[in-house]
Ligand SMILES: NC(=O)C1=CN([C@@H]2O[C@H](COP(=O)(O)OP(=O)(O)OC[C@H]3O[C@@H](n4cnc5c(N)ncnc54)[C@H](O)[C@@H]3O)[C@@H](O)[C@H]2O)[C@H](O)CC1
């Protein structure tokens with residue numbers, strides 16, 4: 001599991017070491033210089049420009065850069081430094097100067113692209129976690145010019161602590177895209193969550209001996225957490241301790257969604273799946289999945305809405321599920337029926353794709369795509385719900401819990417029916433956790449449970465017959481069982 005902490009938490013964690021005189025900056029600079037030296041060798045061997053430019057801002061991030069220039073000079077390399085601030089880190093500047101590093105002072109932002117374009121490798125030490133508020137001039141204009149130049153040239157950008165312009169806000173977009181980022185102590189949310197995380201390249205955390213305590217701001221759940229956390233059948237189980245999930249999905253217009261959600265729910269391993277949707281869809285399900293029960297009865301989690309267009313029947317069925325005080329996944333058509341009012345009810349889990357999230361909140365899709373975390377938070381607050389925002393990345397928000405994401409998944413998941421499969425897996429997963437909670441066991445937060453389900457859904461792609469190419473949602477549903485089985489292998 002990867003975790004991200006706010007810049008404030010990082011500062012709190014590093015403070016005692018800095019107070020004790022631990023040379024954190026020198027350690028950081030050494031890590032940067034060692035990687036930069038390796039890149040120099042790689043680029044020289046490839047016969048491409050391997051000249052190093054260190055871009056230095058006015059804070060300690062710039063200090064890291066200056067000390068890295070000192071280290072590179074000590075390695076016998078000849079980096080150049082561009083000072084983008086009147087008052088750079090004094091000790092680092094003296095050290096770099098003392099090591100014979102050539103140092104230029106930025107005169108005019110308009111010249112920076114031509115100047116920087118002469119170097120094949122940039123160390124981006126303009127700003128780190130010390131950014132406060134939206135980027136202001138002249139740093140904003142400088143970052144904008146360099147960001148454009150790096151896309152034009154074949155520059156290798158190594159970000160020091162973070163691409164300058166990024167820190168805690170995953171919605172930040174004005175930054176110099178990095179090929180690699182070496183960050184110190186811990187990831188910040190912008191390095192783990194979209195869209196900012198798309199700018200960091202390969203990321204490495206150099207802990208520097210700094211210990212982060214307390215709850216992270218964000219977590220990324222992967223195969224390890226899936227293997228460790230997914231509820232599995234045990235010797236004394238019966239179907240109710242395994243978890244029973246109710247599904248009301250599919251419609252005359254979209255019957256397939258009902259089959260996909262139900263098939264996926266079965267594959268995720270609950271004790272029983274009750275299909276409680278339209279009769280026309282049930283008639284298609286039973287021949288294909290005779291183990292599905294269509295009689296009403298006790299359920300421990302529910303899914304409603306996939307493959308439906310909302311309307312009074314869905315609204316009534318949603319209210320009925322919520323009144324049972326169980327976790328209820330509202331997908332697709334059911335999203336048009338959620339209300340802000342309902343509070344004293346079972347847990348509501350919304351699974352909008354980014355377009356549905358925009359509709360839910362009455363805003364533009366482009367705005368949601370530019371900052372999904374922000375809008376998922378808004379929806380979680382407005383509807384008192386867990387929100388599983390489905391986009392190129394998955395972002396799961398629950399009040400008072402770390403934001404949950406999963407590793408980048410196959411773009412082939414963006415196919416018709418994939419959302420129905422996820423909805424089925426999610427509801428079946430929640431039912432199994434709910435059964436464990438009923439038995440008095442401690443279970444993780446709903447957002448964590450949803451992250452586990454999303455990771456199971458993403459990992460199922462690898463078990464599709466057509467993997468790693470385009471997938472069919474029906475294969476994906478079957479792949480769920482294989483993916484789950486793979487987590488049980490010793
Ligand atoms: N985390 C660690 O363990 C270590 C961190 N180190 C490095 O220190 C920086 C944080 O340094 P800090 O001095 O707090 O600030 P920065 O250098 O990141 O940035 C300040 C720089 O940016 C300017 N600025 C601030 N806000 C804005 C704004 N909104 N618009 C424009 N410009 C802004 C400010 O004027 C300064 O010039 C951390 O990232 C690490 O790289 C330690 O050195 C090693 C251990």
Ligand SMILES: [K+]
Nearest residue numbers: 124127162164
């Ligand atoms: K930086």
